Amino acid sequence: MKIVISANTSWYIYNFRRNTISTLLENGYRVIVVAPKDEYSDKIINLGAYFKDISIQRDGTNPIKDLFTCINFYLIYKKLSPSLVLNFTPKNNIYSTIAAKLLRIKVINNIAGLGTVFVNETFVSKVTRLLYKISQPHADMIFFQNDDDRNIFLENRITSKDKSERLRGSGVDLTRFKIQEAKNDGVTRFLLVARMLYEKGITYYADAAKILKKEHGDSVEFFLLGFIDDHNPKGISSNVIDEWVKGGWIIYQGISDAVEKEMALVDCVVLPSFYREGVPKSLLEAGAMGKPIITTDNVGCRETVDDYVNGFVCQPRSLESLLKAMRLIISMTHDERLAMGAKSRQKMEENFDEKVVISRYMFAIDKLTS
Numbered sequence: 001m002k003i004v005i006s007a008n009t010s011w012y013i014y015n016f017r018r019n020t021i022s023t024l025l026e027n028g029y030r031v032i033v034v035a036p037k038d039e040y041s042d043k044i045i046n047l048g049a050y051f052k053d054i055s056i057q058r059d060g061t062n063p064i065k066d067l068f069t070c071i072n073f074y075l076i077y078k079k080l081s082p083s084l085v086l087n088f089t090p091k092n093n094i095y096s097t098i099a100a101k102l103l104r105i106k107v108i109n110n111i112a113g114l115g116t117v118f119v120n121e122t123f124v125s126k127v128t129r130l131l132y133k134i135s136q137p138h139a140d141m142i143f144f145q146n147d148d149d150r151n152i153f154l155e156n157r158i159t160s161k162d163k164s165e166r167l168r169g170s171g172v173d174l175t176r177f178k179i180q181e182a183k184n185d186g187v188t189r190f191l192l193v194a195r196m197l198y199e200k201g202i203t204y205y206a207d208a209a210k211i212l213k214k215e216h217g218d219s220v221e222f223f224l225l226g227f228i229d230d231h232n233p234k235g236i237s238s239n240v241i242d243e244w245v246k247g248g249w250i251i252y253q254g255i256s257d258a259v260e261k262e263m264a265l266v267d268c269v270v271l272p273s274f275y276r277e278g279v280p281k282s283l284l285e286a287g288a289m290g291k292p293i294i295t296t297d298n299v300g301c302r303e304t305v306d307d308y309v310n311g312f313v314c315q316p317r318s319l320e321s322l323l324k325a326m327r328l329i330i331s332m333t334h335d336e337r338l339a340m341g342a343k344s345r346q347k348m349e350e351n352f353d354e355k356v357v358i359s360r361y362m363f364a365i366d367k368l369t370s
Contacts, residue, residue, distance in 0.1 A: 002082040003029045008058045008089040010040040073099035094135045101138040106368045108141045112278030145278030148299045169279030171354030172288045179290035180264035184334040189266040191223040193282035196236040201272030213249040225253045268329045270294040274316035287348040290341035294325045310343035
C-alpha cells in the first residue's frame, strides 16, 4: 500500500519525519516522499523511501506558481495512485489536499502553527484563510499541535471535532536527544535555534545578549543556530547577523544536522518567539537534553515550560521580561540549572515522546486505509 509524505523541503522531512518514514516501512507500507529536491533527498532515499521532486515556492505569494504546484500535485498523484497522503507544512496542506481529493485519495494534514494568517488582515492573510476554508474541510483527518489552532478551525467550521485531534507537537526522539550536562567552567551559555526570522524574537535575543555581555563580560556567551534567508522580507539578514558577530555579543553557528551537539554545550535554550507556533521542535529537543528553557507566553511555546520549574516564561516582544528570565539563569548555580534541566527532561518524557505522536499517525492511517 502506497503512502505519500509531502512537505515543502526534503530537509524538513529528513530532519523531522524520518522516524515516521521508518515506522511506516517497518509496517509494510511503501513510502513515497513528494517534496522539492535538495541535498537531503538522497538521504530520504537511503532510508528506503521513494522520492518525487516537486517545485514549491515556500514563502512566495505568486498565484501562478502556486497554481502550477497544485496541478503538479494532481499529476503526480494521478500517476502514483497512493492510498493516502500525509501532508506537512502550509502549502502542502492546502494544494496537496486539493489535488488528492480531486482523485478521491485519503488525506491527513498537520497544522504546525498558523503564523499570522488568522490575526492579520493583509491581502495575503485573507487569501490564505480562504484557501484553508476551501481545502481543509476535505481532509479526512487534521492533527493540530495546540488547542488554540484547533479551536480556530472549529470556530470557523473548517473542520469538525471527529476529524481533528490535538497532538503534543511533532514529538521528540528521546533516544537521540539525551541529557547532556554543560561544562561547569564559570561561563553561562545560551542558545537560540530557529530560522532567522524577526517573528522568532531573534532581535530581542540579540539585544538582550548585548546588554548582558556588557554586564557579565566573558562569563556569558550567546549562540545562534539556524538558517538565514536573505530573500525573506521577514528574515534577519546575514549583514545584520554579521554586525552582531563583529560586535562580540553573538556567536553564529550556521546550520546543523546534529543540533544535539550544539545543545550539549549550553546551559539554557531560548526562544522569545511571538510567531504563532505549533510547538517549537527546538524547545522539545532542548527539554529532552535536560536544558532549562526560556520562551514566551505565546501559542505553542508556553506548552513546553512550567514557569520556574523547568524554565521561565517571559512576555512576547518584551526585552525587559526576557532579560529578567536570562538573568535568573545566570544567577543560578550549575547544580541548580541541572536540576531545572532534569525537570525539562521529565516533562518531555511524560508529554512529548515522538513514539506517541507516530503511533497516532499509524492509527489514523490504518483506520483510513482499512
